[in-house]
Amino acid sequence: MTHDFVSDLKSGKEIITAWSGIPHPLVSEALLNAGYPTVTLDMQHGFHDIASILATVTACKMLGKRAIVRIPVGEWGTASRVMDMGAAAVIAPMINTPEDAKAFAAATKFPPVGGRSWGPARAILISGHSGPDSYLPKANNESLAIAMIETREALDNLDAILAVDGIDGIFVGPSDVSVTFTNGEEIRQFGDRTIDVIKEIAERTIAAGKIPCxxxxxxxxxxxxxSMGYRMFALNMDSNIIARGATALLAEIAD
Structure with a gap:
């Protein structure tokens, strides 16, 4: 049986996602086997492409789990394609305006919420639905469109972005927030100059009834x-996890 982190999040539970930039399903399989309930496949700063997304989403299905994909900036066609492949959620970077949010929602949600075109043959198999008539009525509710807030413009427009039908959550990259809100002076996650912004985004997202990530x-x-109310957490990334594990192992045999 497939573990449905989407329904968990929508019911108020927490989820920790692995983060994958290495474009091979065996790496994501190892992270999922370690206990992560889902994995986020990064096409923006990681090295995943369409082929590795297809392979890794399939690997997740084999393990009874569903995948998240972060698309490159503004690639709404890619958002639709990875959902057709069976991704359960899409994270879109640089959502700065309500117009950006509407374009994102249109690519990931079927009518009447959005304008996603029909062609989810693979997604139907991955989801476990018996066919199109079973999949279509539930597809919008069984998927997530998560908008990244990374700029001052996005923060100014946050309430309008949150009000867009089809936007299910907001994702914060603390490094992005640090670079933006210190005018490029530092990268310091949860630093003194940006922690209030991170807290504010959570508060406003929760007030709108959406999922803070x-x-x-x-x-x-x-x-x-x-403690700020976030409910979906990415915890480090695959390359760092491998390096930290190797460092710890080598330290055990050091003279």
Whole structure:
């Protein structure tokens, strides 16, 4: 049986996602086997492409889990394609205006919410639905469109973005927020100059009845974000996890 993190999030539960930039399903399989309920496949700053998304979404299905995909900036066609492949959620970077949010929702949600075109043959198989008549009525509710807020313009427009039908959550990259809100002076996740922005985004997202999501590198950052009300957490990324594990293992045999 497939674990449905989407319904968990919508019911108020927390989810921790692995983060994958390495475009091979075996890496994501290892992270999922370690206990992560889902994995986010990064096409923006990671190295996933359409072929690796297809392979990894299939691997997730084999393990009874569903995948998230972060698309490159403004690639609404890619958003639709990865959903047709069976991705359960899409994260879109640089959603700065309500118009951006509407374009994103249109690509990921079927009418009457959006304008996603019909062609989810693979998604129907991945989802476990018996056919199109079973899939279509539930597809919008069983998927997530998550908008990234990264700029001052986006923060100014946050309430309008949250009001767009079809936007299910907001994702914060603390590094992005740090670079933007310190005018390029530092990269300091949860730093003194940006922590109030991160907290404000959570508060406004929760007030709108949407899902607050965030990237964290360290367990203490996750715990801090949890105290602010965030409910979906990315916890580090595959390359860092591998490197940290290797470092720890080598340290055990050092003289």
């Amino acid at each position: 965030i990237f964290t590198f360290l367990p203490e950052q996750l715990k801090l974000a949890r």
